[in-house]
Amino acid sequence: MYAIPGDFLKAELFNREEQCAAESPAHAAGLCWCKIADTVVQMQRDWADLPIPVLVSDPNLASRDMFGNTMFHYLATKDAIQDLFLHLVCQALRDRSLPVRNLNTAGQTFLHVLHRSWFQEGSRLEELFQTLRSGGFDIFATDVYGRSFFHIVRLQGSTRFPGQSTDIYRMNRRDAFGMKLMDTRSSPDANDAATHNQTWQRTGTTPPAAFTRLIPRINTQTGAVEDKLHTHADLLRVVVSAVGVDQSLSPNPQHEDSQGRNGFHCLAEVDFCLSPGTPKHGARGHLKDDARSIPQGHNKRKHKDDEEIQLPRTTPDIRRQDYIRGLICAKVDVNQYDKQGNTPLMSFVVNSSDATKYEKEESEIVIKALVQEAGAKLESRNRNGETCLHLAARHGKPNALRVLLELGANPHTRNAQGLGILDVVDNLYDTTEGDEKNNARFEACRAVLTRTADCAVQTPTLIDEWRSHKISKEIFG
Template identity: 30%
Template sequence: MASSSSPASITTGPSPSGSRIGRPPQWTVSRSRKLARLYLYTTLSIEKIIKVLEEDTFKPRKNSAQKTIHKMLDNDPRYLRPESRIEMAKRINNLCMSPTRRRRPGRPSVKASPSQLAALEFPDVGGQRLNGGHRKGGNLSVAEASTPGSSHITGDAPWFEFVSPVSTSNPPARHTKLPAAFRGQVEQSIDATDSSQTDLFVQEVKRRISDCSSHYAAQISTLVEEFTIVETSEEESSARRPSVALSEVFMPEQHVDPEPTPEAFEAFPEPGFALPGDFLSAHTRNCADFPGQQHGKRDCWCSIAEETSAGENTWLAAKGELSERAKHAIKHLPLIDASLRDSFGNTLLHVLAALEGQQDTLLRMVISSNVENLKAVNTGGQTFLHILHFEWFSELSSPSSPLTRLLAHVRNSCPDLVCQTDVYGRNFFHRAHSIARDPRALAGLIFPFEPLLVSGRDAFGFNPVSDSRQGRDGLYIPPRRLGSLSPPIERLAKPNRGGSWPTSSADEGSFLAYHARLVNVIQSSYNNPNAEDPEGRNGLHCLAEAILNQQTMDRHVQVQRGVLATASSTASSPSSYPFSRPHLKRKLTDSITEVYPLSPGVTSGASSPSPQTPPAEEGSLPTRLRHLQGLLHPSVNVDVHHYDRRGTTPLMAFIEHISDDQDDKAKTLQTIIETLIRAGGPRCVEARNRRAETPLLLAARLGRKVALAVLLEHGANVHVRDVDGRGLLEVLDSEVDSARARSDVSLYARLEACRVLLTGRRDWGVQYKGGIVREWRVRE
């Protein structure tokens, strides 16, 4: 029996030279992926999983398999396993519903490949036809048909595959098209062959693990044989990726503002960025204005208008006319309960604000409403001010304009109403900049309010106060989508304005200097909560990424040295590495020790955080948690809702930068996520970045199973979709099939773990069939 291998033997392919160095690894990428699937989706013991995966030259020991599982899924991943056969079936059934994951979806629907058709059309080619499998050494051998022009190479190939030898030594001169009737017979013959092969697969599984039913063995066989990963080219992979927001590629500094004109006009967002307030004016939008949308496919504007008007408590009919409910409410306006809502949280105030010709009615209702009703928001976080019809922004130079009178009442009765932000971090003045064209009029709207309160960067990098002061006033273009595709936010090329981002690893001192700057922002935030770096990151953003103790810093320096040593053969001694420069190490060390963390003894009622020296052996995550508690202390109160220039909130930054393998036995990472959620509330959980991703979608896409589990427990919306219409399961399917997951088995396993958390023992209601409308419905 072959000796067990360590987790380090997991490989992503041969060495650059094409030859292997030393003993071939036991747990290859393909075997590791199968191990992850069987561990996460079945109730099989480790011993039986090994039996299923054994081959002639591959007979690993139990401890080898366990170490490989821990390397992929971190310490103690047993909570990820199904608790019963019922839960196992539920997980597998959900996986089988994926429109893209299953490589052999449904045996009756299998079509003949060109090679199979050629063998049956020319039965005398090489004197061979399609044959069944044969046994070799107790296992089913792999003998693939060698046909020229094969379009796919299965990298995660099933361990039992059958011989279909089609000789191509004397290929036919040309391909003769089969008659339809005979072609149907061919397909039926192939279906029958596949069916018999499936039966043999099941029998082989039953022989290996024994004492199981045929149905159970069929489930095991399905996981091993039908959910393989097909190796495709990078071009093919990128062609299937969704588009991204236009403003993700072009930063606000690159926007070119047209000459301001006094006429009010609004450029509507695309359906992918639609919020519940936009549903109230869906009837005014034409699908022809959005060529990227498919008319009648549930996500176009006419479909949205039809679906949102179908509910019993709707305010509007499909053509935009008031429903009987709305007419009755307006007729009895002084007596009506202003808190009545539709299925998306829109009140009568929202309806009157969105419709044309309702200015006087809305003014009367605002004057008669209490503060609580004025501050009511829909499920997208929008107040009625967020969705005012663009006719409100006409004649702003007049002191008696409807909007001037409306804001005067708001300023007297509820001034912080203009500061409330939607899920993209936009307040009323962001909306004003998307409609009004006169900079002087916009400045006049802001002037009566406290500039610091109404100032704030949204997910698309726009600040209505500071950007206006810097000469970028006037038109603010709502986010659009590009026709071409580009990577997600965290993989975009990072700008280097002000020397904030590190450049290449070979730049002198860039690594240490970069993290020293992050730590300096954290330190400054204790005295100035509004401190941020050139990329707009506040102390919490920097805390998510910065190195905070000497031990972690030393480990990262060693990694960087290894990178340099691989990239450059000229480095001959440790002193040649720029990262080892003593003055830079001292600078970062001094910055770390000068940060004032919150003392464990300080309570929320304390006047200020107390300085405390971090324990010498304290790990990175506990140190980060203490800093987090200090920055969120009421005496400091760093903004947990703050957006940086990439459109990322602090919670998103922690999800992005801290992977699950950094967690400890005390579950400190879970505590960090929970601390951020408690500080930010539902607004923090449902905030969106410029791809329309919530923290839950981001956690799923990055395979952050700890963050995903915590967010689910705190009520995160599982029906969320990104700007391209992908829900949680679609995002996971796309990432599992990505080039990164094909080469990184740990990422692959964590993505599968996220799926089982979503579709396991708790019924979260996650489905493939969703839509914009369902995404924003009021949840129980």
């Protein structure tokens, strides 16, 4: 379910005694290890055919595969070569032309894929770690699920972390599955904790609950007006605390609420127009999630552009943009996961409104500011395996979908159920039967996805999902 490119190099994951259960949902969805093995077998052979480099001048050290894995990723997965590997890394850190710091397409450094022997007593992990720190290596780099090297250490069963980190905040960042390494009071969901690292999954077992479970959300648009006011006031307090606009408070960019939402998350949900008895246009909320398994197929409908509401711009329309600038200047973490496994960009995409021309403009400005100025990662995934692009399509947000694609979001990603974005959109038509407005939104999303230069594949493969187009062009032309 959660296999990513670094896992494709780990031979032990493909050498299990148990055979895949052909009748399992994972097998049917193409997410089981036997399906993955069939896809990456040639890549594994290509790596095996390369001699292990013994000198830093060896041209094989510059090798990369279609997923962005480097020779250093490959060597990190090998057993009984710790002395050689440590020597090569030490030398390569001095040569900027060698890809020792490179990430693969899932954001993994070679630290993410270290062989389990590195975590055993008597290994040279401490020396490797100190070498990397002194060489300017980013030891806090996170993969698409927000997992750093330190999460991998914990997943290997170790309670001792190498080195003494001076940046406790980055070390203790929450991943998509709710794991905060130094916070024993908050543990990840039991189902997710057992399954979010593919290394620990065993083939032939019953798929976990996360295979069909959708992300729980709080709907800030339900309940009495008084409850709404309190809810939105609490959200705004987190924003104000992070920016420090109140003279009695110092900026606290790390402040979060009880659900792990920081200033960006809360700003995405707060409604500045909320007041008793005042009807709102473009209310910030969510489309209803549906956990049923829906067969593919849909009834297409034309999106009516003239349905867009035209209302004059108001002060609240630009207030959110002002706060965005403040949060960016305060250096609030734009890639932080909340306790539900969502990043701020995901929250803004889901809560964005495009009922008016001005709301469309605001949505575009905010998304671009988060990505281009604050550094939000487009390919981050929630615990259901969805990227922001998936969420934009599933919640019928064609404007957000267009902006994300323009910024370079990958249209070929699959969620944890193995569904591509077009599959997800098509499955939603049956859930909105007779609802012309939402059907029109999904149709508009489909049009955006299929009319781009790199249009979405209806049923993407593992290679479609994780291939680096830049590397593929360099290697294959």
